[in-house]
Amino acid sequence: MIYADTSFIASVYGLDANTTEARQFIEASRPRLPLGFLHWPELAKCFWTSQPENAEILWDWVKTDLAGGKKLYPLELEADPVARRAAGLLIHYCPRWQKLRSLDALHVAAALAGGFKTFVSFDTRSFQRTLAATQKLKVWPPLTAAEHLALKSGLTG
Amino acid sequence: MTLLQTRVDDQTARRFEKAARDRGETAYSYLQRMVAEAAAAPAPETWDTHWKRLKSLKLKPAPQTLAELREAAGER
Numbered sequence A: 001m002i003y004a005d006t007s008f009i010a011s012v013y014g015l016d017a018n019t020t021e022a023r024q025f026i027e028a029s030r031p032r033l034p035l036g037f038l039h040w041p042e043l044a045k046c047f048w049t050s051q052p053e054n055a056e057i058l059w060d061w062v063k064t065d066l067a068g069g070k071k072l073y074p075l076e077l078e079a080d081p082v083a084r085r086a087a088g089l090l091i092h093y094c095p096r097w098q099k100l101r102s103l104d105a106l107h108v109a110a111a112l113a114g115g116f117k118t119f120v121s122f123d124t125r126s127f128q129r130t131l132a133a134t135q136k137l138k139v140w141p142p143l144t145a146a147e148h149l150a151l152k153s154g155l156t157g
Numbered sequence B: 001m002t003l004l005q006t007r008v009d010d011q012t013a014r015r016f017e018k019a020a021r022d023r024g025e026t027a028y029s030y031l032q033r034m035v036a037e038a039a040a041a042p043a044p045e046t047w048d049t050h051w052k053r054l055k056s057l058k059l060k061p062a063p064q065t066l067a068e069l070r071e072a073a074g075e076r
Helices: A006-013 A019-029 A039-050 A055-068 A079-093 A102-113 A128-134 A145-156 B003-007 B010-022 B027-040 B047-056 B066-072
Strands: A002-004 A033-035 A072-074 A118-120 A138-140
Touching: A002 A006, A002 A033, A002 A102, A006 A019, A006 A033, A006 A039, A006 A055, A006 B066, A019 B047, A039 A055, A039 B066, A055 A072, A079 A102, A079 A128, A102 A118, A102 A128, A128 A138, A128 A145, B010 B027
Parallel strands: A002 A118, A033 A072, A118 A138
Antiparallel strands: none
């Protein structure tokens, strides 16, 4: 059960510095990835910012794959419990990790609410992946040294 | 009771029959057409063909990853 943050899905459907690494993961694990209400706005922003000439094509591709069900499938979660869980995570962790964004916590909360075991994200620039690790989610790619340090401080702080 | 009602619940059967009537068809001919269309539809794409298709789009590498975009936008 793999939950991919939008940063991973954007690298799979677009072409950026993480696309090669994303491909390696896909080829090794051949996952069906959930796509939920948190992914849509971020994917839209990413496609229309990074690939404006092909944004419509990428958008339709994602929608077609979601309907096809082989690569993506709709993740249906109730927004309110996810948001409340994210709020709880933020209350606990944002005083020490001030770069932790609301959307980071929402993705982690969605993964927890959906019962996922693995959290896939390329966002090493916030504390999203570290937050996922605090919740016993297996994080891929593995945490960086800085994230490990933050995890240690987050767990003992 | 129609044959359709013996296969699915009553409400679904009635809705299907109405949808067929609205299209000027019988339930049977509508069902036949749906099955034929589904059989002719291309199979959903899998990861096997994903990268070939991505390559065919000839995308320019994005200047920023999504994580960098998030940071640049100052998203909180």
